[in-house]
Amino acid sequence: MTRQAAIARAESHFDSGAFKADLARLVAMPTESQNPDRSGVLDAYVEKEMKPRLESLGFTCRMLAHPKAKGPFLHAERIEDPLLPxxxxxxxxxxxxxxxxxxxxxxxxxVLTEANGRWYGRGVVDNKGQHAINIAALRAVLETRGMLGFNVKYLIEMGEEMGSPGLRELCMERKDLLKADLLIASDGPRLSAERPTIFLGARGVLNFDLTIDAREGGHHSGNWGGLLSDPAIQLAHAIGTITSPTGQIRIPEWVPKELPASVRQALADCEVDGGPEGPVIDRDWGEPGLTPAEQVFGWCSFDVLAMKAGNPDTPVNAVPPRAWARCQLRFVVGIDPDDIIPALRRHLDHHGFPMVRVTPGEDEIFHATRLDPDDAWVAWTVASLTKTTGKKPALLPNLGGSLPNDIFSDVLGLRTIWVPHSYPGCSQHAPNEHLPMSLAREGLALMAGLYWDLGENGTPPLERS
Incomplete structure (x- = not known):
């Protein structure tokens, strides 16, 4: 009954092929939340796969729902002693x-397909494979120790790829049911495939449209060019005021006043590397004076996701009547999300572009979150992962992307620690999504060691009301 025995059990679960078989069943379920025809599959995933799996570990499960949600929620809990974490x-x-x-x-x-040391299939990293790893690691600890030595509550949702509708409201209404001391979960990529990673929150994200509607229809460019304003030119110039030609954001309210020392220190040894299949970083793009890691994990970024004027497929000789762009700001802690759109409006008016209409996107805004890298639970997690692999984990103050972490940190008031089991080149959301098998095996070992340490003496103190 040792830590190493629990890790060995988790690794044996992988080596025997049992974990692959479990993941194959999950991948075989086409749980596309954006497809209305898949609602029955969403229900089946939690009812036929997750619920029995957790109940076999001594969890009490219940189905939850919310009118805003696109799919069901599964709540599971195993309480060994209320005094335990x-x-x-x-x-x-x-x-x-x-x-x-x-x-x-x-x-x-x-179909889960093995090729070149990888498992291919939709969901192997986002997110079926990641929570399957964590649940399997819980089993390894429970079967080794005979108990966990801590309490666990689990929440599985089926609408994250739709923006997690209803999750915020559910957590607000059921705080008592979800009360815990900290969140330990897995999503997103590591900094690199070779290096275990911890991230403590996520950048926020807000999508919005910029539109100029100049007139009802197009007019011949020979007869009217030079007499009619061109919305495409106007919109291009308006966007050009938002950043410098090298992508430095020029709206003061959209960037932090400074990069906190704890963030800079945590990122000092982090190198952004997408691997041999990843893109080459443009070193002269973005905020001057920041490293690539500081740009992605400590700063804000603005991008134009799509633009349209006229008919791009079949251009005609006409001054276009309309121009449109879908834009996005990813932002860090310290940016007021309620002032992002007003600040943009003030900026455009100041630069002479009152004709540009700003429309917030319909997607729910993800707020920026970040647990302090100096928190004692962060150091404890780093020590646990280091003990298991002998590798120093990368410590990211927040994920460069966005996920509903603010619901856990702000609504439920939890410390949030994420240990991802993917890597930047995994083709998440694209064809050929894959998980390196070596990363899955190491993820099982990391989580078994982490859960074992949770049940031992020596965890940081918890402040409870």
Missing amino acids: TILGYGHGDVIRGLDKDWSEGLSPW
């Missing part, structure tokens, strides 16, 4: 659309 685990069983026809020959989004 209670962690909240989280995962989502829904996936982005399969894009079946776009996968490489011999691959399918709904």
